[in-house]
Amino acid sequence: MREPLPITLEQLSDRYDVFLVDQFGVLRDDTGPYEGAIEALSRLATAGKMIVILSNSGRNGEYNSERLVKLGFAADSFDFFVTSGDVAYEVLSSPGSTLVRGSTCLTISSGGDRNLADRLGLVSMDHASEAQLIIISGSESERVAMDDYREMLRPAAEKHIPCVCTNPDIHKLHNGATLAGAGSIARLYEALGGTVTWFGKPHPEIYEHAVRIAGINDRRRVVCVGDSIEHDILGAKRSGFDSALVRTGILAENTDEQLAHLFNSVRADATFIMPAFRNLET
Template identity: 45%
Template sequence: MTDGPLTISGLDEIEERFDAFLIDQFGVLRDGKGPYPHAVETLRRLKQAGKTIIILSNSGKRSAENDRRLAALGFDPQSWDWFLTSGEVAWRILQAESRQLSSGIARKCLLISRDGDTSPMDGLDLARTDRGEDADFLLLAASEGDVHPLSFYEALLAPAAARGVPCLCTNPDKIMLTKEGTAFGAGRIAELYEELGGTVRWIGKPFPDIYATAREFLGSIAPEKICCIGDSIEHDIAGAAGAGLKSILVTTGILETATDADRQTLFAEHGATPDFILPSFIWSER
């Protein structure tokens, strides 16, 4: 839109324009404490309107793990067709690589995750190590930035960076929402690894792999009929623009306290402007 994004008060105003929605999880449907008001019902109403819905998340956990977690929070599992995570995309990439290598010797993986989660490497021909000194590659799936300072990760990763060990970051978010507020996310740790001299392959929004996987699932639905909903200009809105899709920016999540001027600055910084702005993930104010 040449005149900037159109502000809408509910999804009912534009849902007829689209056949499919790619919806972010954190910042749109929920925060670190639980679902946003109206989010459960809005997701249900959107699905009842006949839309194909993919929850598109920069979560290092695999799809099934997130399915269960969202359902446990009170969301109806029938409200979405697929919960596609960057962790799921990365797992499939690693599975394909393992088949190609098939040397019989498991690669040593330094997994950085959250709450002891090992799902990003479960079922793969990988051996876990806790040391950067002997890792063959790093799998950066999540951050415990609310537990450890950035210096903790610097000490852990510096030996691997010095050895030129490659890193796969499956959660590009630089800020994460926790029960206590915000903390640095896995994307910030990946940035740190690059600052230390390491190389990072980024999986998730705004990078192409996750959108290609989503488009494959959506089949023949035309790009102009697909709309992305997110709270991050850097990830959700820029990712949609790069994939040639329409987008809606919700002003909850990481931009909850941002002013209109703040948002305009971010639009310019990331070269991406949403088609619509929605105060929160709500079906209708009426």
């Protein structure tokens, strides 16, 4: 695989007009913004760059936008906030969808989030055996063991109940530790024999959604910035975008050798690499 070139955010700004920026691991962690990220995002916006926050969040873009602003990011420092939850809603609520309003649903999430089920007019249930659809939008692996998730989902998998994963992230950040994310729970469901439909990075629908709402015509002028090789870098490559891997987030502690192994195993190389999403003087 081609070794990514070191680059600064200022140099990226000189090369590209559109930035598709990951949220968790690039702009913030589970406690708040990374040092310099607020200023860096505002400076890109002031320079006239189009900025789309592209997030594997099962919650909608409006919720995420408001949360980002509450953390101190300027509301005018990004143009759009695209989430995998929004893309899932768009697809599942389309005229061609076979999903029926009023169907029963079990949502695996964090913080009791049932936003997608509510928007789709589904009836939320507490047990997998009662569900006609499983939605996996988040993980609480800091308090729920994976074996518990396995037993929770086994009745649905045995009945071949379809599952939708609106957050493919295999890992998540929690209090400085890397834990199993919603994507790991969805993989577990597949291992039990269930079928999963995936929405979010690295799958193409979220990128095509961003292209459409942002009016992107020339993909050569777009760069994707992320902290995950499996999601951000692979997704960018599949969709024909250049990419920049930041050394914050889930791979912050990985050595260069470990990164090289990941690039090879995922079969996706980043165009560039940089220490963090911030300006040189911050």
